Amino acid sequence: MTVLLALATAVLVVTGGVFTLLAAVGVVRLPDVYTRMHAASKAGTVGSGLMLLAAGLHSLEGAVLARAVAGVAFFLLTAPVAAHLVARAAHRAGYRPTRLTVLDEMAEARRRAERNRP
Amino acid sequence: MDAGTILSAATGLALLLMCAAFFLTAWRVVRGPTLPDRIVALDMLVATAIGFIAVVAIRTGFALYIDIAIALGLVGFLATAALARFVASRGLPGGEEEEAPPEPTRRRPGRARR
Amino acid sequence: MRRLLAPAVLALAWAAVTGSFAWPNLVLGLAVAALALFFVRGHARAGARPAAVRPGRLLSLLALFVKELALSAWRVAVLVARPRMVLRPGIFAFPLTVTSDFEIALLANLITLTPGTLSVDVSEDRRVLYVHALDCSDPAGARRGIAEGFERKIMEAFR
Incomplete structure (x- = not known):
């Protein structure tokens, strides 16, 4: 039983580590803020969430596990909000996306609005 | 194989992976090139630090570390939100990078950007 | 009934974070939730609440x-x-x-x-x-x- 628990914890911890590393690789390799945010907000959140779940599982206490699950739920709620805030601020401030970008309907809408303004 | 060996091997491996992640992200913080890039990287650093603390909780057996990780998550979110507000209120400063480099796959480290 | 939804969810979150689902703790959580909601009462609008929950x-x-x-x-x-x-x-x-x-x-x-x-x-x-x-x-x-x-x-x- 303890071996089984240790195995489950080990799998969670290593998976979390791999996701965290890949998120960091994404933050380094992707070409602009907006694409980097994809890596940080998805893989990064999943990575640290798995780690926290592993720690909760390892403790074998209901109270600690409940706290860990609440923490993960909290991260899942806040990570997209944080990414959204930064993306919105960056786009409104005028940081341009990479040249690979094929479509930017948000900038088009803004240009249209500016043209219609007297 | 007993439980202790499995756990110490797995947590050791995870610490190694996260160390690499930490340095890669720190490189992005230093390199930039724009403020939002640095904010995203700092957010990622917080996530990695939470992972570190969780692994330390497993290694030492102190459940208290989990509370510290959750508190760090709270503070990290507030910091990111505050920095995003700063970007929104400051706008685009003259002279800061406007366009990302053309090719994403090959990036030579020492190349001038502007 | 729907007015009680937010305090109930917050009280459950309180119980999970403090690690005890005992009655006194749940009641305390409810009190804290009510206090927190009281502080943000001016910012919560009608649209912030779901019309129904299935x-x-x-x-x-x-x-x-x-x-x-x-x-x-x-x-x-x-x-x-x-x-x-x-x-x-x-x-x-x-x-x-x-x-x-x-x-x-x-x-x-x-x-x-x-x-x-x-x-x-x-x-x-x-x-x-x-x-x-x-x-x-x-x-x-x-x-x-x-x-x-x-x-x-x-x-x-x-x-």
């Missing part, structure tokens, strides 16, 4: 979310690990069918945590959600995917 549909939405989250982390990981990344990023406009603040916020959050998409902004009139996609070669398909997936499920769960 637990079954909510569970199905939750299941879809967990599946999509796992898939999304996996896709980003695979994309990033490839030696040559194939990227066609772009921002497309998604016309919203959901109307209330609560539903828009939930949809935006769900979109951010699903494969290849990230919500950037909501238009002033709350009709359009701007979504950044890693692969924006087929914006019409992406729009259809969101409308028939999450948006429909949200409307089923909260109306």
Whole structure:
């Protein structure tokens, strides 16, 4: 039983580590803020969430596990909000996306609005 | 194989992976090139630090570390939100990078950007 | 009854974080939740509350979310690990069918945590959600995917 628990914890911890590393690789390799945010907000959140779940599982206490699950739920709620805030601020401030970008309907809408303004 | 060996091997491996992640992200913080890039990287650093603390909780057996990780998550979110507000209120400063480099796959480290 | 929803959820979160689901602790949590809600009373608007909650549909939405989250982390990981990344990023406009603040916020959050998409902004009139996609070669398909997936499920769960 303890071996089984240790195995489950080990799998969670290593998976979390791999996701965290890949998120960091994404933050380094992707070409602009907006694409980097994809890596940080998805893989990064999943990575640290798995780690926290592993720690909760390892403790074998209901109270600690409940706290860990609440923490993960909290991260899942806040990570997209944080990414959204930064993306919105960056786009409104005028940081341009990479040249690979094929479509930017948000900038088009803004240009249209500016043209219609007297 | 007993439980202790499995756990110490797995947590050791995870610490190694996260160390690499930490340095890669720190490189992005230093390199930039724009403020939002640095904010995203700092957010990622917080996530990695939470992972570190969780692994330390497993290694030492102190459940208290989990509370510290959750508190760090709270503070990290507030910091990111505050920095995003700063970007929104400051706008685009003259002279800061406007366009990302053309090719994403090959990036030579020492190349001038502007 | 719906007025009690927010304090109840907050009290449960309190119990989970403090690690005890005993009655005195739940009551204390309820008191703290009421106090916190009292402080933000001026900012909460009617649209911030769901019109109705269907637990079954909510569970199905939750299941879809967990599946999509796992898939999304996996896709980003695979994309990033490839030696040559194939990227066609772009921002497309998604016309919203959901109307209330609560539903828009939930949809935006769900979109951010699903494969290849990230919500950037909501238009002033709350009709359009701007979504950044890693692969924006087929914006019409992406729009259809969101409308028939999450948006429909949200409307089923909260109306």
